[in-house]
Amino acid sequence: MRRRLRNLVSPATLIPIWSVFFLLFFIDLYFLKLKPILANMTVLSVGNLFETPGCSFPLYNPYHWTIAYHWATVNATYSTYEDMCSARNRTVISQEGGKFTLDPKGLLLAYNATVQSTKCHYSVVSRNETAEIxxxxxxxxxxxxxxxxxPIDAEYVQVSCEASGKLLFTEYFLVPQPKQPPQHADELQLEEPPSSRKMSVLILGIDSTSRINFNRLMKNTHKxxxxxxxxxxxxxxxKVGDSSFxxxxxxxxxxxxxxxxxxxxRHNFDTFPLLWNTFRLEGYTTLFLEEMPYYGLFTFPNYLGFNLPPTDYYPEAVLRMMDEKGGSDRFCVGSRLKTxxxxxxxxxxxKLNSDRSMFxxxxxxxxxxxxxxxxxxxxxxxxxFFRELSDTGVLENTTVLFLSDHGNRIGPYRxxxxxxxxxxxxxxxxxxxKRFMREYPEAVVQLEVNQRRLITPYDLHATLLSLLKLPAIDPQPTNKGINLFGAVPPGRTCADAFIAPEFCACTDTASETPDPGVxxxxxxxxxxxxxxxxxLHFPGxxxxxxxxGVDEASALGGRVAGKVLLxxxxxxxPTAHFEVYGTLRSESFGDKHVDFVxxxxxxxxxxxxxxxxxxQKMCMCKPELLNTTSTSQTPDTLDDNE
Structure with missing residues (x-):
């Protein structure tokens, strides 16, 4: 049998077989690098969310089968932070305003201690005003x-309790305390009836949450x-930039x-024209709170922050002290979810400041x-939270901007x-x-129209600034922003709105699949x-x-000024994934330039x-260096705070 097979497969027969094999091998090797060809033939949107002459957003099924795998993977392993915190030793101190109460049953159950044997102390947490930062x-x-x-008169405190000489627990509390109003503002506001008092403003942000994902996961709030x-x-x-900053x-x-x-x-931000400074000059009490201070807007990765507290309420120090433990502990305050x-x-x-204007x-x-x-x-x-503000009357004189900065930026789903x-x-x-809606019907109509226009954070800034000019409605734009109480042109494009091509979400009708060789x-x-x-940045x-491999690719916007945006x-x-935007000269495609990674x-x-x-995103440490840690690393380093 073996002899028969040898006679059938002669060297002359093998030559075309091997030729075909090598041809298929090199074709496969070439196109293995070019996986986007098929991907670019598939568009997952089912229409447009809105469509204007200048911009259209695609409409996606938030549960499309192409992303079902990602959600199934997350669901299979997901455990809520609430569950993680409640599994810790029970918080046995409750707070009502500036007064604290110790729970005897909880103390006995969690720590096998009695109220009589337990002594508690508190220490004020504050900024070190003499530090460089x-x-x-x-x-x-x-x-x-x-x-x-x-009651205690402190604002941000660390509480430690011990029994029989043994430390039981340490926890942190934020105690709302009344503030002295800015000079001359108190008299001005006391003279005004509540109906004519300047409108309070609350900007409430939830990080890394897209419109689609908000509607997936926060349906009760949305409704x-x-x-x-x-x-x-x-x-x-x-969005107009990559990350939070x-x-x-x-x-x-x-x-x-x-x-x-x-x-x-190389300078602190004390003199920067931030919104709370503008509102404070108009007599507003101010508050600034960011939940992740280690990655704060004004300190991460190496900004200098503020020399003086930037706002009247500023719990930065206590939040930073909470996070110093790092790891999963940073999500919890005792057994309470920190958020x-x-x-x-x-x-x-x-509620404490409901009788005065607050930003x-x-x-x-x-x-x-x-x-x-x-x-x-x-x-x-x-x-x-929103129900309570409504029920207690806070929203009767408060404008709320509720938003995120970008969607999820990291991981397989991205x-x-x-x-x-x-x-x-x-x-x-x-x-x-509601009184604003009654008094300014024309502004309300513009807002309704602008719900389906291309807008940016610059526009939101311009809109909030205009609230200081009430009762007049002044739809004047700022340098980069359009006041949303006025008209946003339907022909507005990303370029008009100061959105770089790499961040533009508008459907690109001129996109095309590039030549594979190019x-x-x-x-x-x-x-x-x-x-x-x-x-360059991390030598050695x-x-x-x-x-x-190339997982996906497209040329955006056609050929403009002799160039193609790719x-x-x-x-x-070693395994990693990048998205790169760049330009090619369309004459020869020999002149290449990378714009964003x-x-x-x-x-x-x-x-x-x-x-x-x-x-950091450009690098993976060499294996022999992975066990070393830079002295400037902070606890629980995250990936998208650049």
Missing amino acids: PDKEPILGPARELLFGE YIVDELGAFEFLGLN PNQLPLLSGVSGPDTESLFK KVLIRYLAEVL SYVWLSDVTHNNLRGGQDIDQPVEE RSEIGRHEDKTPFCFLILP LLSFSRYAVSYINALAT KCVQWNLD RVQLTVT QRLDIYSNTTTCLPNNSW
Whole structure:
């Protein structure tokens, strides 16, 4: 039998067989690098969410089968932060305003101690005003005995309890305290009846939450604020930068992230024209609270923060001290979910100041940052928060801007078509007092129309500034923003709105699939560019990336001024994923330029040898360096705070 087979398969027969084999091998090797060809033939949108001459947003099924795998994976392993916190030793101290109560049964059950044997002390948590960067240096005051049932005059405290010489627990509390109004503001506001008092403003942000994901996970909140509070939902909010800093700074100041960085890289932000400074000059009491101070807008990665407290209520020090433990502990205050504690504190401060004008900027991040399912953990507490503000009359004179800065930016889900769109389209609602709706019907009509227009954080900044001019409605624009109480042109494009191409969510009707050879050449150039940046910023520390495949690609906007804008999504080895935007000269495609690079993986566990800065995403530490930790690393480093 073997002899018969040998006779059948002669050397002459093998030549064409081997030729075909090698041809198929090289074709497969070539197209293995070019996986986008089929992907570009499939568009997952089922129409347009809205359509204007200048911009159309695609409409996606939020439960499309192409992303079902990601949600199934998350669901299979997801445990709520609430469950994680409640599994810890029970919090046995309750707080009502400035008074504290000790729970005898809880104390006995959790710590096997009695009230009689337990002694508790509190220490004031404050900023170290003599430190080089006071925002990064929380300090504790001297310990004082905590007398249960008696009010304390401290604002942010650490409470420690011990029994029989043994420390039982240490917890933190935020105590709402009345503030002295700005000079001359108290007399002005006391002379005014409540109906003519300047409108309070609350900006409540939830980090990393797209419009689609908000509607998936926070359905109760969505239903309440739209159906009961008459919220305007802006479907066309488009981010203007990559991460939190370049999206929140335009909202707070009307200045772009890069311009802010160039101005304040070596200076503190005390003189920066932030919204709370503008409102304070008009007699407002102010509050600034960000849940993740280690990655704060004004200190991460190496900004200098504020020399003096920027607002009247400023719990930065106590929040930073809470987070010093790092790990999963940072989500909890004792057995309480920290986010719920902060929402409760915010509600109490707003009620305490309901008789005066107040500007508040609050950004909640813990449960949604890098967590697709985090929104479900805070749906109920956020809905209850809005209900309480409505029931207690706070919303009768308060405008609420409720929004996010961007969608999920990191992880496998972001590599999908829908995930890319979600990254660029955060949720946004505007809630106005009912009396405003009655008194300014023309502004209400404009808001209704603008719900389906392309808008940006610059526009939201301009809109909030105009509230200071009431009772006049002045729809004048700012340098980059359009007041949403006026008309937003239907022909507005991303370029008109100061949105760079890499962040534009508008459907690109002129997109095309690039020539495979050009595509592969640009992709190799992009990988070389990433390697060069990694070497420049971290010499000797990073692995060398090699192109493994092109997962998706498109040419955006056709050919403009002799150039083609290209987007490629790459897989490299060692395994990582990048999205790269760049330009090619259309004459020869030989002149290549990279405009923007985004890392799509969670990478903090592979960059422990590096200092904190925005270039980490270009690097993976060499294996022999992974066990070393830079002295500037902060606890529980996260990936998308650049």
